Amino acid sequence: xxxxxxxxxxxxxxxxxxxxxxxxxxxxxxxxxxxxxxxxxxxxxxxxxxxxxxxxxxxxxxxxxxxxxxxxxxxxxxxxxxxxxxxxxxxxxxxxxxxxxxxxxxxxxxxxxxxxxxxxxxxxxxxxxxxxxxxxxxxxxxxxxxxxxxxxxxxxxxxxxxxxxxxxxxxxxxxxxxxxxxxxxxxxxxxxxxxxxxxxxxxxxxxxxxxxxxxxxxxxxxxxxxxxxxxxxxxxxxxxxxxxxxxxxxxxxxxxxxx
Amino acid sequence: xxxxxxxxxxxxxxxxxxxxxxxxxxxxxxxxxxxxxxxxxxxxxxxxxxxxxxxxxxxxxxxxxxxxxxxxxxxxxxxxxxxxxxxxxxxxxxxxxxxxxxxxxxxxxxxxxxxxxxxxxxxxxxxxxxxxxxxxxxxxxxxxxxxxxxxxxxxxxxxxxxxxxxxxxxxxxxxxxxxxxxxxxxxxxxxxxxxxxxxxxxxxxxxxxxxxxxxxxxxxxxxxxxxxxxxxxxxxxxxxxxxxxxxxxxxxxxxxxxx
Numbered sequence: 001x002x003x004x005x006x007x008x009x010x011x012x013x014x015x016x017x018x019x020x021x022x023x024x025x026x027x028x029x030x031x032x033x034x035x036x037x038x039x040x041x042x043x044x045x046x047x048x049x050x051x052x053x054x055x056x057x058x059x060x061x062x063x064x065x066x067x068x069x070x071x072x073x074x075x076x077x078x079x080x081x082x083x084x085x086x087x088x089x090x091x092x093x094x095x096x097x098x099x100x101x102x103x104x105x106x107x108x109x110x111x112x113x114x115x116x117x118x119x120x121x122x123x124x125x126x127x128x129x130x131x132x133x134x135x136x137x138x139x140x141x142x143x144x145x146x147x148x149x150x151x152x153x154x155x156x157x158x159x160x161x162x163x164x165x166x167x168x169x170x171x172x173x174x175x176x177x178x179x180x181x182x183x184x185x186x187x188x189x190x191x192x193x194x195x196x197x198x199x200x201x202x203x204x205x206x207x208x209x210x211x212x213x214x215x216x217x218x219x220x221x222x223x224x225x226x227x228x229x230x231x232x233x234x235x236x237x238x239x240x241x242x243x244x245x246x247x248x249x250x251x252x253x254x255x256x257x258x259x
Numbered sequence: 260x261x262x263x264x265x266x267x268x269x270x271x272x273x274x275x276x277x278x279x280x281x282x283x284x285x286x287x288x289x290x291x292x293x294x295x296x297x298x299x300x301x302x303x304x305x306x307x308x309x310x311x312x313x314x315x316x317x318x319x320x321x322x323x324x325x326x327x328x329x330x331x332x333x334x335x336x337x338x339x340x341x342x343x344x345x346x347x348x349x350x351x352x353x354x355x356x357x358x359x360x361x362x363x364x365x366x367x368x369x370x371x372x373x374x375x376x377x378x379x380x381x382x383x384x385x386x387x388x389x390x391x392x393x394x395x396x397x398x399x400x401x402x403x404x405x406x407x408x409x410x411x412x413x414x415x416x417x418x419x420x421x422x423x424x425x426x427x428x429x430x431x432x433x434x435x436x437x438x439x440x441x442x443x444x445x446x447x448x449x450x451x452x453x454x455x456x457x458x459x460x461x462x463x464x465x466x467x468x469x470x471x472x473x474x475x476x477x478x479x480x481x482x483x484x485x486x487x488x489x490x491x492x493x494x495x496x497x498x499x500x501x502x503x504x505x506x507x508x509x510x511x512x513x514x515x516x517x518x
Contacts, residue, residue: 040288054310122455
């Protein structure tokens with residue numbers, strides 16, 4: 001994986017990738033609800049999401065994907081496939097990716113025993129206590145069955161409420177850089193009318209990323225101009241330039257997209 | 260890319276990957292709304308979505324991702340980055356991926372001229388008429404600026420209404436295999452109680468994929484059991500086995516998830 005920044009004053013970004021494991025997302029049956037939350041929450045802690053992959057419940061694919069991404073990014077987050085059924089193969093696949101054995105973790109077993117009761121600790125439920133050797137558990141306050149972290153890979157549940165509680169519990173303990181701040185200015189002009197002016201502004205500021213996202217709604221055409229960067233004062237300056245540009249085009253800049 | 264099936268009786272699946280290009284999805288600001296529609300619609304035409312990547316508006320990343328995926332899958336669909344602004348770099352990047360020049364396409368130019376009027380065909384708007392050499396246009400009935408197909412790569416807009424109309428216009432002309440059919444049975448039992456029985460049923464049927472997706476809502480715990488395969492009669496048989504399993508556990512199988 002890339003080297004971590006040396007200090008909190010270092011401006012090198014801390015990066016992450018996410019692997020969404022699940023045939024149900026790929027088939028279109030279920031809409032992913034985890035990426036937006038994870039990306040936003042990680043950014044609060046100075047970790048920037050740089051790539052996401054949605055892959056099927058296929059062992060070889062999980063192994064290859066995780067092994068590629070954990071070399072490229074500081075952190076890799078996986079969601080899905082850590083339940084008790086036959087199609088839950090994430091923990092086993094991650095152990096194979098790291099070439100370590102997998103076994104029932106005593107702490108995870110204790111959590112499940114407390115949750116289900118000693119008499120109901122079935123074989124299927126004990127599957128959820130299996131973690132790769134050397135992994136650290138990630139707390140699941142909701143349904144107890146934990147996630148885990150091994151190396152720079154964090155393995156989380158796919159059910160959105162559980163995934164949210166897991167990311168909330170691990171994010172504060174990760175090493176992050178400067179959070180990316182963003183400002184949005186809405187222009188009620190066609191994107192193609194503002195394009196040249198926008199390019200000129202972008203070329204003046206190389207540490208602020210300007211994205212233009214057009215919208216079309218009930219007789220209204222416009223674009224949300226989204227600025228992203230780590231320097232709040234500089235963002236404010238670019239907001240000023242953008243507002244002048246929009247006024248030069250005869251429109252009034254808005255701070256919010258009209259409903 | 261993998262070889263196409265020889266005939267419509269061939270059971271080899273026709274596969275696709277999707278590349279969602281856009282910093283706004285990666286940052287969590289915007290929720291992707293295209294994957295679920297594209298996957299469902301392509302499946303109607305016998306094309307199975309096998310991998311999705313969300314990547315930033317970075318030329319080298321777009322080139323490497325598209326070149327990797329177009330070798331692995333029959334079709335690659337991209338969304339995003341074909342508008343008129345400086346951050347719209349998809350068409351240029353695809354041309355570089357295929358090592359072909361990019362130029363203004365006369366047909367695309369004519370479409371834009373008709374839409375905006377000859378006097379308003381600005382430099383920024385003409386950017387949207389640039390397509391790689393050898394590409395075929397994809398119709399955009401909504402805002403005219405077309406997508407395009409080059410080789411097995413189909414380049415579409417990111418705005419969901421436009422993307423939907425583009426996929427509807429191209430899907431029928433693609434070569435597909437047998438559509439994957441699906442059936443869902445809902446069990447109001449804990450997933451961990453049904454896991455062993457489910458694994459036994461799965462082991463009987465190697466051409467039907469059984470997925471188990473737990474849910475937790477207002478005092479109700481259960482799992483949606485989703486069967487996927489191309490043989491309708493066989494799916495029906497597996498549905499029968501699942502319903503027996505659920506009844507053996509003392510619950511009544513449901514055809515729909517309770518609200």
